[in-house]
Amino acid sequence: MDRVFNTVLIISSISATLALLLSIANKTIANYGNKKITINDDKEYIVDGGDSLLSSLIENEIFIPSACGGKGSCGYCKVKVDSGGGQTLPTELGYLTNEDREEGVRLSCQLKVKEDLSISIPEELFNLKQYEYTVNFIKDVTSKIKYLSLNLPEGKEIEFKPGQYIQILVPQYKENDEEIYRAYSIASSPASKNYIELFIGYTGGICTTYIHKYLNAKDKVSIIGPFGDFYYRDGSSEMIMVAIGTGLAPILSILRYMKEHKIDRKATFYFGARTRDDLYALEEINELERALPNFTFVPTLSRPTEKCDWTGDVGRVTNCLEKYLNNIEDKEAYLCGSPRMIDSVVDMLKERGMGEEQIYYDKFE
Ligand code: FES
The missing domain is CATH 3.10.20.30 (Beta-grasp domain)
Known part of the structure; x- marks a missing residue:
């Protein structure tokens, strides 16, 4: 009986010593202070x-x-x-x-x-902050693009430059078991500090699936920002704006800013879509054309169908720009969309003599 008691005592002492050593090791080795x-x-x-x-x-x-x-x-x-x-x-x-x-x-x-x-x-x-927004409004603007309006709580504000982007923190949901950040350009004007507007296209990825299938009005959305060196630069040279898909968002932010500040520089916005159904925000862009006398909107459809009943430009946005751009004298470019589109526009502008410092772009898939 004494032997059993002694064995239990020895094992207990060894365990206690090991636990003590482990705790000291944690404090001294893994804890860097x-x-x-x-x-x-x-x-x-x-x-x-x-x-x-x-x-x-x-x-x-x-x-x-x-x-x-x-x-x-x-x-x-x-x-x-x-x-x-x-x-x-x-x-x-x-x-x-x-x-x-x-x-x-x-x-x-x-x-x-x-x-x-x-x-x-x-x-x-140092200006980047985390913000907790609430979804005010979410709706389809085309079969693949949703419009989101997000509000900050009363008294909270965000500062950003027209053209910049934010990152949405996508939480875990039914089809996704990890938190991730994804970047989207702000479409609203920086003058609206209490809310932002976004256009988010469906790609089947983790974030766009969340936005398109799971996000509803009144839901909370965690956002970090603002990011990016694609934003409006003051100046007097003519602006060439080129975008496809949701690349319209940062251009819209720039145009809204120009309207609010009565900036009447010559500016032309070439926007590429497949069919008439892929065009959106037209009402507001037409209103911007009326408010900014030197601004022109040139939409072009790459695959118009009979149903489109389209009398405007046809072809890729790159070809459209090539058709109308007489020279690059005293001009600067703002480009938003796929890397493929941007690379081909940048090549074309450079071939015509435009310097890299006059070309601003934001590439995204
Ligand atoms: S956050 Fe470091 S590699 Fe993505």
């Missing part, structure tokens, strides 16, 4: 060591672009690390160019904060 992140040689943040740089920054309401939610599969969360951070990890290599590596650029979602870090990020990222 507080670490300091210095940003742009200016701002300092004390964070819990051991978390990813991306989540440590989010904790401090500094939002780095990320489309994969920190899984290391989008490559958007690049940050220049000036000191600390250790060696680049194998999981980062596929997203970093040689130039990135030479400059110390890292994927912030992969880098764990195990020591003090000094990093550099663009100043505008």
